[in-house]
Amino acid sequence: MLSFLLSRLLSTLIVILGVVTLVFLLIHLVPGDPVQAMLGETATPTDLEALRQALGLNEPLLTQWFTYMQNLLQGDLGHSLYSKEPIFDMLLERFPATLELATAGLLVAILLALPLGSIAALRKDTVWDNSAMVFSLLGVSIPNFWLGPMLILLFSLMLGWLPVSGRENILSLILPAITLGTALAAILARMIRATLLEVLSEDYIRTARAKGLRESAIVIHHALRNASLPIITILGLQLGTLLGGAVITEIIFAWPGIGQLTIESIQRRDYPVVQACILLISLSYVLVNTFTDILYGWLDPRVRYSV
Secondary structure (H helix, E strand, O other): HHHHHHHHHHHHHHHHHHHHHHHHHOOOOOOOOOOHHHOOOHHHHHEEEEEEEEHOOOHHHHHHHHHHHHHHOOOOEEEEEEEEOOOHHHHHHHHHHHHHHHHHHHHHHHHHHHHHHHHHHHHHHHHHHHHHHHHHHHHHHHHHHHHHHHHHHHHHHHHOOOOOOOOOOOHHHHHHHHHHHHHHHHHHHHHHHHHHHHHHHHHHHHHHHHHOOOHHHHHHHHHHHHHHHHHHHHHHHHHHHHHOOOHHHHHHHHOHHHHHHHHHHHOOOHHHHHHHHHHHHHHHHHHHHHHHHHHHHHHOHHHHHHH
């Protein structure tokens, strides 16, 4: 297990180094002069040169990279060009909201997908199975930018049950979580169904039935337990996706998270903040997937022994 853990951590460090380098190059890959893009066409040469020196863009590229890495290790992401606030403090203020939304969306997905996928597998080729698969098809097909406004129209404007937007209380989280979790629930339900169908045909399931065990005990203690490995993998991958893919949902519901901060910074041409937001989302995705990989190896010894 130790060698498996060390190999995964080493791979993660290499990936993080690559991600940090790509994010660093972001500002240098902007078409034209990034300083001109930040200040606009009316900026004077003096202003352009002052900002270029403030961002360190007048230094050689390799020197800029070393400086960026050094500042990053110290937690220094620079300051916002718009508000002059430290970017690290801005991310620290916004990230809990995104994490809260992603976690709630994942919980909604699990609560929807687990019973739907299980029923579809246990009642294969029945109306239950067909209904669950129709839900999965709709969940994958309906985009967030349509589902979100429809939920607002129904539950906020017509029925008046839930807030339209913002992050005031637990009720404000319900509609964004449903919007974000529905698509994942559709994917997860299909995965649970396919995995359970494969597990339910194994010899040990037939042996458990021959011993007279209750069907519920067989499904919970044997089938779902052995079907959990690919499901955990999908959950880990999708949690990373939720952390980075909540941008549209945050904009629709005015949710004060990293996604909304990214869009606001793009509109203000606040490129240092955009750079930091992309870095945070990328690192979150890498770290979540690394944790999933380690958990998978802990649950399945075959993965560890193959290293």
